[in-house]
Amino acid sequence: MIAIHNLDNSIEYILRIIIRHVDFEDITGKNLETCELGQLAGEINKFLKEKYSIELPYLSEIKLLRQLRNLVQHAMVDPATDISRFINISQRFFNKVMSSKFDTRYSEIKLSNLITNSHLKQFLLTAEELIEQKKYIEAIVACRDAFENAMSLKDLESTQDYLINLMITCHTFLLNIKQIIRKCINAKTLD
Numbered sequence: 001m002i003a004i005h006n007l008d009n010s011i012e013y014i015l016r017i018i019i020r021h022v023d024f025e026d027i028t029g030k031n032l033e034t035c036e037l038g039q040l041a042g043e044i045n046k047f048l049k050e051k052y053s054i055e056l057p058y059l060s061e062i063k064l065l066r067q068l069r070n071l072v073q074h075a076m077v078d079p080a081t082d083i084s085r086f087i088n089i090s091q092r093f094f095n096k097v098m099s100s101k102f103d104t105r106y107s108e109i110k111l112s113n114l115i116t117n118s119h120l121k122q123f124l125l126t127a128e129e130l131i132e133q134k135k136y137i138e139a140i141v142a143c144r145d146a147f148e149n150a151m152s153l154k155d156l157e158s159t160q161d162y163l164i165n166l167m168i169t170c171h172t173f174l175l176n177i178k179q180i181i182r183k184c185i186n187a188k189t190l191d
Contacts (some may be wrong), residue, residue: 001072004079007090008069011062012037014097015044021101022051037066048101057096061089120146136180143177 015037018024024047025031032040041063045056056062065086071077079086098104112124123146130139 001079003083004065004069004072004086007086008037008065011065011090011093012040014094015040015056018044018048018097018101022047027051038063054100056093058089058093061086062093065089117150120150123149131179131183134183136184139180140177 016032019032024044028047030043032043035043041056041059045059048054048056068077068079068082068086072079095105098109110128112121112128115121115124123142127139127142127146130136130142
């Protein structure tokens, strides 16, 4: 149930990001804040075709996902047989949208990209590289260093920048540790 809701929410969020990115509401004068997902996707798709000659991928599947989400939430339907299919569709949707609309690959997006402090960012990028190299202890040290440095920035940056950098650093730290633990459990080693 949660997986279907999360897939549905993720697709809706990316559609709303596209709305802002292309200034949809300013250009068309339409407000899509309360639209149902199928209508939202249809309106954006029509706009993208007319303005940019591109279409949203998997439009009918997006609408089916919302229908399934409603059945799961309101009729207690078990989505187990459909989860893998919709995960696959959602991943392909994100990859195509990211490459066609934002000129980037979904797999290249990382939280560390949001860090504005270059010193902190380097610690987290190093940690990510060390995880890929299976140097887990060193990756934990790099995460710790990022966290400790983020804590020391309080007096050097504006409150907003400090809080944003600290929050993203903490979240990335936890995600990296979770990834390390998962990989170690699978490999049964911490080397």
